[in-house]
Amino acid sequence: MQLTGAEIVIRCLQEEKVEHVFGYPGGSVLFIYDELFKQDQIKHILVRHEQAAVHAADAYSRSSNKIGVCLVTSGPGVTNAVTGIATAHMDSIPLVVISGQVPTAYIGQDAFQEADTVGITRPCVKHNFLVKDVKDLADTIKKAFYLAKTGRPGPVLVDIPKDITAKKCDFHYPKTISMRSYNPVVKGHTGQIKKALQLLLDAKRPMIYAGGGVILSDAADKLTKMTRLLGFPITQTLMGLGGYPATDRQSLGMLGMHGTYEANMAMQECDVLLAVGARFDDRVIGSPDHFAKVARKIIHIDIDPSSISKRVRVDVPIVGNVPDVLDELIKQIQVSEAKAEPKALASWWKQIEGWRSRNSLKYKMGSDLIMPQYVVEKLYEVTGGDAFVTSDVGQHQMWAAQYYKFDKPRRWINSGGLGTMGFGLPAAMGVRFANPKATVACITGEGSIQMNIQELSTCKQFHLPVKILCLNNGYLGMVRQWQQMFHGNRYAESYVDALPDFVKLAEAYGHVGLRIDKPADVEPAIREAFVKHKNHLVFLDFQTDKTANVYPMVAAGKGLSEMILAEEEL
Amino acid sequence: MRHIISILIENEAGALSRVSGLFSARGYNIESLTVAPTEDPTLSRMTIVSIGSDDIIEQITKQLNKLIDTVKVVDLSEAAHIERELMLVKVRATGKDREEMKRVADIFRGRIIDVTESTYVVELTGNTNKMGAFLDAIDRSLILETVRTGVCGIGRGDRILKV
Numbered sequence: 001m002q003l004t005g006a007e008i009v010i011r012c013l014q015e016e017k018v019e020h021v022f023g024y025p026g027g028s029v030l031f032i033y034d035e036l037f038k039q040d041q042i043k044h045i046l047v048r049h050e051q052a053a054v055h056a057a058d059a060y061s062r063s064s065n066k067i068g069v070c071l072v073t074s075g076p077g078v079t080n081a082v083t084g085i086a087t088a089h090m091d092s093i094p095l096v097v098i099s100g101q102v103p104t105a106y107i108g109q110d111a112f113q114e115a116d117t118v119g120i121t122r123p124c125v126k127h128n129f130l131v132k133d134v135k136d137l138a139d140t141i142k143k144a145f146y147l148a149k150t151g152r153p154g155p156v157l158v159d160i161p162k163d164i165t166a167k168k169c170d171f172h173y174p175k176t177i178s179m180r181s182y183n184p185v186v187k188g189h190t191g192q193i194k195k196a197l198q199l200l201l202d203a204k205r206p207m208i209y210a211g212g213g214v215i216l217s218d219a220a221d222k223l224t225k226m227t228r229l230l231g232f233p234i235t236q237t238l239m240g241l242g243g244y245p246a247t248d249r250q251s252l253g254m255l256g257m258h259g260t261y262e263a264n265m266a267m268q269e270c271d272v273l274l275a276v277g278a279r280f281d282d283r284v285i286g287s288p289d290h291f292a293k294v295a296r297k298i299i300h301i302d303i304d305p306s307s308i309s310k311r312v313r314v315d316v317p318i319v320g321n322v323p324d325v326l327d328e329l330i331k332q333i334q335v336s337e338a339k340a341e342p343k344a345l346a347s348w349w350k351q352i353e354g355w356r357s358r359n360s361l362k363y364k365m366g367s368d369l370i371m372p373q374y375v376v377e378k379l380y381e382v383t384g385g386d387a388f389v390t391s392d393v394g395q396h397q398m399w400a401a402q403y404y405k406f407d408k409p410r411r412w413i414n415s416g417g418l419g420t421m422g423f424g425l426p427a428a429m430g431v432r433f434a435n436p437k438a439t440v441a442c443i444t445g446e447g448s449i450q451m452n453i454q455e456l457s458t459c460k461q462f463h464l465p466v467k468i469l470c471l472n473n474g475y476l477g478m479v480r481q482w483q484q485m486f487h488g489n490r491y492a493e494s495y496v497d498a499l500p501d502f503v504k505l506a507e508a509y510g511h512v513g514l515r516i517d518k519p520a521d522v523e524p525a526i527r528e529a530f531v532k533h534k535n536h537l538v539f540l541d542f543q544t545d546k547t548a549n550v551y552p553m554v555a556a557g558k559g560l561s562e563m564i565l566a567e568e569e570l
Numbered sequence: 571m572r573h574i575i576s577i578l579i580e581n582e583a584g585a586l587s588r589v590s591g592l593f594s595a596r597g598y599n600i601e602s603l604t605v606a607p608t609e610d611p612t613l614s615r616m617t618i619v620s621i622g623s624d625d626i627i628e629q630i631t632k633q634l635n636k637l638i639d640t641v642k643v644v645d646l647s648e649a650a651h652i653e654r655e656l657m658l659v660k661v662r663a664t665g666k667d668r669e670e671m672k673r674v675a676d677i678f679r680g681r682i683i684d685v686t687e688s689t690y691v692v693e694l695t696g697n698t699n700k701m702g703a704f705l706d707a708i709d710r711s712l713i714l715e716t717v718r719t720g721v722c723g724i725g726r727g728d729r730i731l732k733v
Contacts (some may be wrong), residue, residue, distance in 0.1 A: 118584060123595050127638040130583070147638060180733060181580055181641040306632035309625070 026073025028100025054084020059430030075113030090417025126154030151184030188320030203272035212239030213277015261360035290559025392448030422451030506539035602720030
């Protein structure tokens with residue numbers, strides 16, 4: 001039987017067991033929306049801006065390990081989606097983005113709502129396609145799903161001209177796909193893994209450094225098992241939080257620009273470093289030259305060869321899928337006669353405990369001003385550490401990462417690579433669709449939340465009871481912090497004037513709004529939001545200390561051990 | 571160091587822009603780039619000449635390999651190889667220059683492939699140095715136009731880049 005292109009799109013999504021599509025209709029995708037209308041297997045989530053559609057699909061994927069799917073129209077539909085696509089690309093999130101395009105004959109004519117979608121998105125997708133023949137449509141969509149999820153994951157875009165969605169052909173959905181140009185490695189090289197084990201067992205000051213690759217590949221349990229077998233300290237990147245239980249003694253917390261003292265010092269001082277699904281980026285190791293001052297052997301497990309030896313020279317590269325490599329490594333550890341030298345390890349731990357005892361995350365709390373850190377700590381207590389926490393970008397993001405102790409993977413949802421303000425609220429929506437009963441909190445600031453605040457409307461339509469915790473300090477806080485530290489206290493355009501009354505705004509959208517001014521009201525308000533208003537969206541507007549900074553801090557371009565630990569050191 | 575990188579890539583619309591976009595996005599240098607289909611019309615072969623440190627060239631080959639359409643990448647300059655370039659030069663050829671131009675073209679084993687009363691078009695193949703040497707050997711003021719294909723290269727002997 002012959003199907004139209006639009007029918008084929010829907011059939012393909014059904015074959016892929018897609019349950020939710022986040023999108024926004026428009027001229028070029030009308031035939032596809034018409035087919036969506038005629039079925040009820042796939043639920044469409046109508047957002048209020050295409051950027052939010054992509055963030056929601058992205059967080060849907062981050063919180064569930066399914067592929068996020070979005071559908072947008074040509075021209076502005078796509079250009080609005082670009083920030084979302086770039087966000088997913090930087091954090092390697094598997095998405096399939098279907099975009100409408102003007103009819104084939106109009107391409108290149110500067111037609112209404114035409115954009116060079118493949119050209120615009122090319123640098124921020126794993127791959128993209130323009131479908132020029134309806135006969136290629138099913139194969140192309142299959143490839144898109146395959147590419148998004150295998151190897152190093154990422155967003156894949158399929159651009160479909162309107163006439164292709166109307167043309168007909170036979171439908172056959174391929175069961176499998178093979179591409180001569182794309183064969184990602186899965187298993188790690190056994191010889192390399194042996195070498196790695198030898199280095200680990202010979203280490204005097206070993207350290208494990210785990211990144212987002214652990215979360216993306218669902219390797220948290222294996223990482224935990226291996227780390228416990230070895231008894232080594234472990235630190236995680238912003239993207240890796242939850243890959244190892246944060247409350248465990250072996251965890252030194254997050255490292256990097258706002259990492260803990262113990263994590264950064266141990267990272268700098270270790271003699272053997274095992275990097276797992278991490279990429280040594282500038283926010284993590286600071287200056288590569290400073291990092292290289294201490295001689296250490298580096299083992300690097302990553303599925304993407306181009307991540308290895310990119311910023312830091314690696315001694316034992318292991319290209320492969322993280323859980324597969326860890327499986328092999330665990331096997332070898334278990335059968336190995338040799339064990340790590342307990343004396344050296346004990347003295348290394350003693351040194352680490354010394355660093356840890358500085359308690360680098362302590363902060364001063366008075367009775368007048370709400371400290372933002374305190375809000376996150378109370379959120380952690382009230383939710384029992386078991387919520388899905390999304391965040392926007394800035395100081396609140398760092399405080400969320402520092403003070404909410406993630407024991408499970410896929411619970412911490414933030415834009416790490418691109419650092420996209422406006423991510424948090426649509427992300428919370430995506431999390432809730434992927435986990436319909438979950439407790440979802442969005443930690444945000446008064447700057448970030450306004451970058452996608454229109455989604456309060458989507459939340460109302462779909463009854464999404466997410467809790468928004470706005471750490472409102474009246475400033476673009478991280479910008480202000482940098483201006484205070486590096487630009488002579490000149491707060492250029494970082495003061496946010498004319499803020500809306502967020503309580504009234506939440507109410508206008510049909511939600512509950514609470515304003516909290518005093519430290520004593522913080523916990524009761526959070527309880528009220530999560531207990532009394534369990535089934536409602538609650539906007540908690542916390543008036544926090546305007547001068548609070550994120551510490552510790554490694555200034556841009558500095559070395560990991562050159563941390564500023566507190567206000568007094570400025 | 572100068573490297574000659576050869577790529578087999580799916581002959582798809584946009585393949586060239588993926589490669590050139592990669593170079594500009596990551597700030598890599600392209601001295602020359604040539605591309606054309608191979609004996610198998612579904613595959614294109616690209617030759618890129620780039621200058622960079624070993625670390626950069628390593629990243630370039632890895633990033634090229636990462637492109638979904640890329641089938642194979644090899645750094646030809648890692649071992650024995652041959653490189654060739656084709657150049658067409660239109661020169662003014664009048665009076666005594668006419669004979670002199672013919673003589674120099676012969677010395678460089680060039681061929682004159684178009685003749686008018688006042689001009690020649692000289693066709694020259696060889697490596698990049700030879701092209702430069704020819705241009706240096708003739709009177710610069712006589713050059714009307716120069717067009718070069720950029721380098722294409724192939725490994726010597728048993729080094730074969732094939733699917």
